[in-house]
Amino acid sequence: MDLLYEIWGSVMRNKMRTLATGIAVASGLFLLIVLQGAGNGIIHTFDRNRGGFSFDAIHVWGGWTSRAYDGMERGRRIVLDNRAEDMVNLRFPAETKGVTSIISQSGLTVSYGTEYLASVELEGIHPRYADMASLKIVRGRMIHDLDVAERRKVILLSEKREKELSPRGKSLLNEYLLLDGKYFLVVGLYEDDQMSSQTTLYTPYTTVQTLYGRGTAIDELMISGKGLDTEQKNELFETRLRQGLGKIHTFHPEDQSAVWIWNQARDNEQMNRASSILQISLWILGMLTLISGVVGVSNIMLISVKERTREFGIRKALGATPWNIIRMIIFESIVITGTFGYVGMFAGVAFCSYMDASVGNRTLDIGVDKLQYFVDPTVDISTCLWATLVMIVSGAVAGFFPAHKASSVKPIEALRA
Amino acid sequence: MYFCPYIDISMIKLSGIHKTYEGVQPLHVLKGIDLHIKKGEFVAIMGASGSGKSTLLNILGILDDYDEGEYLLDETPIRHLKEKKAAYYRNRMIGFIFQSFNLIAFKDAMENVALPLFYQGVSRRKRNELAMQYLEKVGLRDWAHHYPNELSGGQKQRVAIARALITQPRIILADEPTGALDSRTSVEVMELLKALHRQGMTIVVVTHESGVAYQTQKIVHIKDGLIERIEDNVDPSASPFGNGSVMK
Structure with missing residues (x-):
């Protein structure tokens, strides 16, 4: 709680910069979720169109x-x-x-x-x-x-x-x-x-x-x-x-x-394999987008650490241990990634629901029969939990190098700066 | 002379301190410093720039390590400490006052004063309460929620003094505390330090201004990395610049 309060001060100091980075992360997560949702739509359509036969x-x-x-x-x-x-x-x-x-x-x-x-x-x-x-x-x-x-x-x-x-x-x-x-x-x-x-x-x-x-x-x-x-x-x-x-x-x-x-x-197994390949490749695509957001966070944190060298020097002179500093930076990174990640995730989930409502139940009329081609393009809660985990981990990773840099600042050098 | 109960208890004991800055051309900055500061003393370290006085202060403040010799701070040996241990001693034993105040810009006066207690794990309510008490002591209670850029130089230095005091340290180390202040506010700050001294605090001031140095009890002159002489300033009020004034 106290740590959050400490972070709040430094985040608010650079609203514009934090916002810009945040948008990168948010769009990464948004894409991750939307791709997953669309992928699920295709996979659900496979399943649905496979008809009533039990798969085995x-x-x-x-x-x-x-x-x-x-x-x-x-x-x-x-x-x-x-x-x-x-x-x-x-x-x-x-x-x-x-x-x-x-x-x-x-x-x-x-x-x-x-x-x-x-x-x-x-x-x-x-x-x-x-x-x-x-x-x-x-x-x-x-x-x-x-x-x-x-x-x-x-x-x-x-x-x-x-x-x-x-x-x-x-x-x-x-x-x-x-x-x-x-x-x-x-x-x-x-x-x-x-x-x-x-x-x-x-x-x-x-x-x-x-x-x-x-x-x-x-x-x-x-x-x-x-x-x-x-x-x-x-x-x-x-x-x-x-x-x-x-x-x-x-x-x-x-x-x-x-x-x-x-x-x-046996057919089913192949189908499942195809589905999982699709799902995995969508994850990879989403993750790559997310990584670019995370790299952005890391960059911003590095710049911020450089700018705040003096602050860390002061904090160290007043009794902050290296671990105090590392914890602060990593937390800050996680907070930025997490907050904006959730914004992106919610936007993604909302977009999936919109897709579900608009094209999810549309059918393709092929004359003699109707084919549903996009069934239930939404993500489940486990995807969201995974995405959360990914965000926390990537936030920590993004914060690690800047934090390490910050903690190795020597107070005398920082104070001289 | 006033009564000082701790007069014979040693606070700082330096013997044979050497410090060399490695580089293309190694710089031997301190060449064997022996210094003894007793509890409750008000000491000035004077010297020209490049004399090694700042290095000495950094070593005293556990901001820098030394190569040879022995340093006892309140009977605790200080040598080759791990960062964590050094941070702990800095936090508990030393109060810093810097020339450029070194307040954190995005924190208000109260939060700045309370910061050292954050690293002691004191709860926010408790430390803000204490911070208000210390701000009151330096006469800035009404300014508690002003940010550093809304304070004058003298006020900033008083906030820094409150911050140095809040952990109830063993010694106060002041690096050119009046260096960035005009003469009027310099007087205010020095008066504050003198008042602290009267309450029994051990204070070490590094300065190149003799007006500041002559307000202390003991002046350590440093030249080329060695103590040139130690001058007992028996009556600080009888300084060549008169009572209560600071030569700028």
């Missing part, structure tokens, strides 16, 4: 064999079926959090009264799909195990399509929709993601298998991995998964084209 999902589709195996020719079509799900549950309990079979029928028409939608896809899913694909039920319920077991004709409809089918705003929950000549009960409404332009209705996969004569076939197996945090583990899991499927569906365990495996976790 592994998708498997049937393909065509590329090798002759077990007396069978190459070029054979492999169709996955219900056994695949059981196999994964049995063989990989440690590596998986969940697995769901997906089977879909597309090109359907759905109608309610006189309203209808064409090119509708009916996607047969398992109840676990909700968690794995982050499907959010807004009203009603998710498909449950009994629906699957009894092959019920129940569907989930998106809120957007509800409005299209019921333009007057009547709720379609617990209403029957006519889908491809069959009536389905709407048991739940799910939240649209921004990305999909297709109309997707969800129903138990067993229902699709039965209604469309698909037997036990499935189109896709979706697996959510557990503890697959390295490239190596992912690769091993994929190899073993392929072997397991090969046993059921009789294809060569190393046949790369018999089943197609898309591991989102």
Whole structure:
């Protein structure tokens, strides 16, 4: 407190100079925060546009064999079926959090009264799909195990399509929709993601298998991995998964084209890497700007120390130790950097909020769909805390050399000056 | 003669002090100084410029180190001290009065007086209170919140004296205390120092003005780095320049 009072006097003596330096620091921090905010906007947009899939999902589709195996020719079509799900549950309990079979029928028409939608896809899913694909039920319920077991004709409809089918705003929950000549009960409404332009209705996969004569076939197996945090583990899991499927569906365990495996976790890792590179480079840019501000502070402090040589001489003659002097200069530097740094930080945060309010929710209309291109361009509290730490450290660094110079002043020389 | 209870207690004891300034041409400034100043004495060190009197004062004030000899300040040996220790002794034992006052420009009179106590860790309220008391002693209570540039030379020197006194030091070292003052204010300042002396303070004044020197009890003449002679000025009022006047 006392020290602050001491500093106040010397800071106020050179208002203009302090202000000029302060602006350098403030603009450095302002840029740091705004760059971070903009970077976050881009990263959030990546995340948002990546859609509803959980990031660690592994998708498997049937393909065509590329090798002759077990007396069978190459070029054979492999169709996955219900056994695949059981196999994964049995063989990989440690590596998986969940697995769901997906089977879909597309090109359907759905109608309610006189309203209808064409090119509708009916996607047969398992109840676990909700968690794995982050499907959010807004009203009603998710498909449950009994629906699957009894092959019920129940569907989930998106809120957007509800409005299209019921333009007057009547709720379609617990209403029957006519889908491809069959009536389905709407048991739940799910939240649209921004990305999909297709109309997707969800129903138990067993229902699709039965209604469309698909037997036990499935189109896709979706697996959510557990503890697959390295490239190596992912690769091993994929190899073993392929072997397991090969046993059921009789294809060569190393046949790369018999089943197609898309591991989102690996994609995700690359995406994360790209995000963090972006974030780091923005930090570096911001820091460089900040450094120029800090160098300015250091310069000003050096000049100020030179001017105040006599003052330090007097202080020393009156009993100031070198440490007293060093502490005073470093504190002064931290106070200047900190005060103006916070001004810059607040301006930056305010600007980010402005960006968020003005372009943050703007969408890019690409005809069939809308794309958000700048989501939530703001910084979080940890960035601000980091920036504070950076300011204190840089203030101390900026003050160090001037302080050292000041403390080495010999009182007699200073007094003679 | 007035009664002085500390007359036999040694305050400063210098023996064989040598000081050489290193450089292209080493300068042997002090060539063996022996000096004994007792508690409560009012001593003037006189000499022409270049005689070494300022160097001697710097050594006495622990602002400079010496090469050879021994210096005891109130029985504390002062030699090759670390900066921190030197600062501590300066703060507790010595009150400085400079020719050019050396007040800090952006602090008012009270803050200037209180500054030495800041380095003793005294709280601001306490030290400002004390500063006001000392300003009152030098007759500047009403000027407490004036900045140095709003004070006359004499007033500035009185503020500096208050600042020198606030730590209750063992000795007052004054370097040409009237050097920047006109004759009238010089008298005021000297009267103040004499009053301090009467209260028992040990005071060492460095000057080249004989008018100032002859107001003290003992005059140490320095020439070419050696003590030429020590003159006892038995009756300061009988100085060649008359009582209460300072020859400028």
